[in-house]
Amino acid sequence: xxxxxxxxxxxxxxxxxxxxxxxxxxxxxxxxxxxxxxxxxxxxxxxxxxxxxxxxxxxxxxxxxxxxxxxxxxxxxxxxxxxxxxxxxxxxxxxxxxxxxxxxxxxxxxxxxxxxxxxxxxxxxxxxxxxxxxxxxxxxxxxxxxxxxxxxxxxxxxxxxxxxxxxxxxxxxxxxxxxxxxxxxxxxxxxxxxxxxxxxxxxxxxxxxxxxxxxxxxxxxxxxxxxxxxxxxxxxxxxxxxxxxxxxxxxxxxxxxxxxxxxxxxxxxxxxxxxxxxxxxxxxxxxxxxxxxxxxxxxxxxxxxxxxxxxxxxxxxxxxxxxxxxxxxxxxxxxxxxxxx
Numbered sequence: 470x471x472x473x474x475x476x477x478x479x480x481x482x483x484x485x486x487x488x489x490x491x492x493x494x495x496x497x498x499x500x501x502x503x504x505x506x507x508x509x510x511x512x513x514x515x516x517x518x519x520x521x522x523x524x525x526x527x528x529x530x531x532x533x534x535x536x537x538x539x540x541x542x543x544x545x546x547x548x549x550x551x552x553x554x555x556x557x558x559x560x561x562x563x564x565x566x567x568x569x570x571x572x573x574x575x576x577x578x579x580x581x582x583x584x585x586x587x588x589x590x591x592x593x594x595x596x597x598x599x600x601x602x603x604x605x606x607x608x609x610x611x612x613x614x615x616x617x618x619x620x621x622x623x624x625x626x627x628x629x630x631x632x633x634x635x636x637x638x639x640x641x642x643x644x645x646x647x648x649x650x651x652x653x654x655x656x657x658x659x660x661x662x663x664x665x666x667x668x669x670x671x672x673x674x675x676x677x678x679x680x681x682x683x684x685x686x687x688x689x690x691x692x693x694x695x696x697x698x699x700x701x702x703x704x705x706x707x708x709x710x711x712x713x714x715x716x717x718x719x720x721x722x723x724x725x726x727x728x729x730x731x732x733x734x735x736x737x738x739x740x741x742x743x744x745x746x747x748x749x750x751x752x753x754x755x756x757x758x759x760x761x762x763x764x765x766x767x768x769x770x771x772x773x774x775x776x777x778x779x780x781x782x783x784x785x786x787x788x789x790x791x792x793x794x795x796x797x798x799x800x801x802x803x804x805x806x807x808x809x810x
Contacts, residue, residue: 480639491738508748517581633662641665695719707733707778
């Protein structure tokens with residue numbers, strides 16, 4: 470057999486393999502980004518810069534620039550030194566710029582927002598800082614009962630339109646699965662300028678502290694079982710929309726990477742596994758991936774991409790309602806007392 474070819478393309482970027490480090494605290498620092506690159510990540514998605522951070526900086530800067538300017542000539546003394554107020558967004562841009570100088574792999578910026586507005590201008594600044602692409606992380610939880618689903622969808626689309634107007638680099642949209650017709654929404658994202666879709670954004674629900682009677686944040690890392698939802702939708706969307714597809718959530722081993730590729734993804738993004746076991750897991754997963762491909766006579770990643778999508782499997786109904794009935798009927802009691810599915 471010829472040499473294994475693990476290369477893939479994502480957002481127009483040629484990657485050595487499909488394992489990408491998704492947005493996480495591992496990219497908070499230059500040291501963390503370098504560790505991911507040294508461990509073999511094909512690309513790194515930066516941690517997200519939030520709409521609220523950008524607006525906070527804008528309000529703080531406006532306050533300092535205006536404060537005291539109408540009092541007397543010495544008002545210029547009120548202008549702050551750079552270190553005297555929050556420069557989170559500026560530091561983010563500087564980190565991208567430095568990372569591009571220090572690591573040989575693509576750096577993908579990440580913006581997290583929920584509403585159209587001036588914060589989308591930072592897409593252009595991220596591009597100018599040297600990012601190879603931008604992941605637009607859309608996270609909005611509608612709680613207003615008078616707000617229609619159509620209005621929420623249009624708000625999402627307007628954000629993508631605004632960002633697309635600001636930059637030339639590729640844009641991937643990271644969204645959750647909660648749309649009445651996800652396939653239609655995916656097509657609309659592509660229509661307004663998305664080059665890729667990242668499935669899915671994990672929406673973190675709070676928990677209740679019963680002793681303190683408080684609502685508390687509770688971060689739960691993903692598990693391999695969480696792969697099933699994005700796997701299903703990538704397999705359904707493959708070949709139906711003109712965008713690169715990425716799977717995130719539930720990727721913990723070479724098995725999830727293989728499943729992602731066969732569903733039709735260009736890359737499998739990983740965070741929880743790396744947070745638990747460190748960036749070194751990437752090399753281990755790549756070696757396991759190569760071994761599996763050799764044992765099963767695959768020569769390249771491209772050879773398997775989309776091979777188990779809905780377009781290509783012998784039983785496409787497995788992705789739809791018919792499979793729901795089969796799953797329910799598959800349950801049976803275990804003589805040992807365990808429940809089997």
